[in-house]
Amino acid sequence: MINEPAVVELTIERPAHGGHTVARHEGRVVFVRHALQGERVRVRLTEQEQDASFWRGDTVEVLEASPHRVTHPWPQADALTAAAQGAAPVGGAEFGHIALEEQRRVKAQIFAEQLTRIARTERDVTVEAAPGETPDGLGWRTRAAFAVTGNGRLAMHVHRSDALVPVTDMPLAVDAVNALRLWDLDFSGMQRVDVAVGSGGGDPLVLLIPAEGTAPRRAGAIAAQIAGASVAVLDAAAGDVHRLKGRTWLQEQVGPHAYRVTGAGFWQIHRRGPEVLTGAVLEGLQVAEGEHAADLYAGAGLFTVPLASAVGAKGSVLSVEGSAGTSRDARRNLHGQDQVSIVQGRVDKVLASHDRPLDVVLLDPPRAGAGKKVVGQIIDAAPRRIGYVSCDPASFARDLGLFQARGWTLDTLRVFDLYPHTHHMESFALLSPPRGAA
Structure with a gap:
């Protein structure tokens, strides 16, 4: 049985993954949106089944505000403005009530917590702003x-x-x-x-x-x-x-490389996102001429194009993408690059039939992550380095745990604030093989 929506007073304990904060009501965890750690707030419960292990709610009034709370830059996404009008805010800017530097500190705290809880890895995390980010964190979505x-x-x-x-x-x-x-x-x-x-x-x-x-x-x-x-x-x-x-x-233009992306095709949405991520990938992987690389979940070829330039005519790149339309974009973007094999299909099926050695593997999986099977296939290919681009710290931490169970270690980790005023973030990780591995 679902009760009528109730409003309760809560003290916020800490931030949580997914744009929430954690509070407790009579011993039960409540995931609260639009609040900050340490605040005392009134919360309208949006999910409150009596037998549920946790409830959900939205902040409708702030009784004791955090010093990091600011005026939301988008009134239609502001929970307090909406509540005063008897309405709910739009989604998509759930961190807009937080000062921009504090947003990045909170994101770093959440990312580190996911690594600790899921991957059993302690790591200091810093969230980097994109180069040229505006002081107000607006105007970035393309x-x-x-x-x-x-x-x-x-x-x-x-x-x-x-x-x-x-x-x-x-x-x-x-x-x-x-x-x-x-x-x-x-x-x-x-x-x-x-x-x-x-x-x-x-x-x-x-x-x-x-x-x-x-x-x-x-x-x-x-x-x-x-x-x-x-x-x-x-x-x-x-x-x-x-x-x-x-x-x-x-x-699209990223450094010296031009891309064509169809209307329905995937592309990084921050105006500087493609540049930031390709820079991190190339700096981390240090791909050499003549090497054999794989770009998994490759999309329209954002990373495949610079990887193809790095390995040169004597190397090779296997580019794998599941979407037929996006794979067509990749073929256009890599036309004439004979060292690149573009395969449209499921990553696990393509890797199962690929018998060429790989020196470097880059993966940029969807939000759900790569999963146990693909992680195992990548490890079995025995690359010297693996680069992992992720848009979700929880799924990345799950996959990282799988790599670490096989002896791989987390080397470089960079986290980027490519989604200001939201809880989302993007990361690049460099993984190194066990010592003594060929």
Whole structure:
């Protein structure tokens, strides 16, 4: 039985992974959002089943504030502003009430706690700001996804809810996203609207995802209203992108390398993220000419391209990606690079049939991590170094524990704040083989 939502007073004990903080109510753990360690707050319970091992809640009033609490830069994502209006905030900026430097300290604390608890590894962690980050931590998102309300307005979801809140700006996004003024338009008939801005020039791309049963001409009518952007339609079932006007892809530039990324393809969303991560990867792996490398979960080839340059014509790179569309992007981005083998498929299946020795392996798995099977296959390939790019400290810690059980050690660890005002972070780890390993 679920009780009516209740409001309780709690003292926040510590931060927790996932954008939460930990408090206790009559001995039961409550995961609280929009609070800070040491604060005394009033919390509206959003999940409170009597037989549950923990509850969840949102801060609605601060009774004793942390010195690190600041005014949220995005009112629609501010829990206190929403509560005063009898509403809930949009998700996506759950750390906006925390001073930027404190956000990074909290993230470092959470990352270190995950390493200790899951991987049994003690490590001092520092979270680095991206080069050129703005003092307010805004204007970094080059990609944004919006839901659509019943009356056709752009909206975002409330955390862990189907409820929608109409939005009229996106402070985390780069100026080019906000300049389109998409929230002024009627997107009736659409299920979702994505917008992306490339770093290599050209117009932004607006991707329309129609609701089931929407007539094709409706998307065309919407496209005609959008000025200053390319517009395409995504067939979600087939994964195909169809042009309405302009082009269906974006040009990205990372150092000397140019990339083409289709509208539905994955790309790092922070404007400096690709540069930061490729720099960390190349510095850590120290790939030599003539070596054999693997780039697993390779996407459109963000890391494959510089790895191919590093190994040269005498080396090789195995690039593996599960998405057919993103794999097509990788083939375009590496056209003419004969030392690169681009394989579309599951990483475990590709590695099972790969019989060439590997000197270096880089993996950038999805949020769930690589898992026991893939970790074992990578170790069995006996590389001299493994680089691991991760967007989730918990899944990274689980995989790290698997590597350490086979004698591998965590060498370099760098954690980057590529998602200011959210709980997310990105990391690069360099793993070294057991001493004496060939």
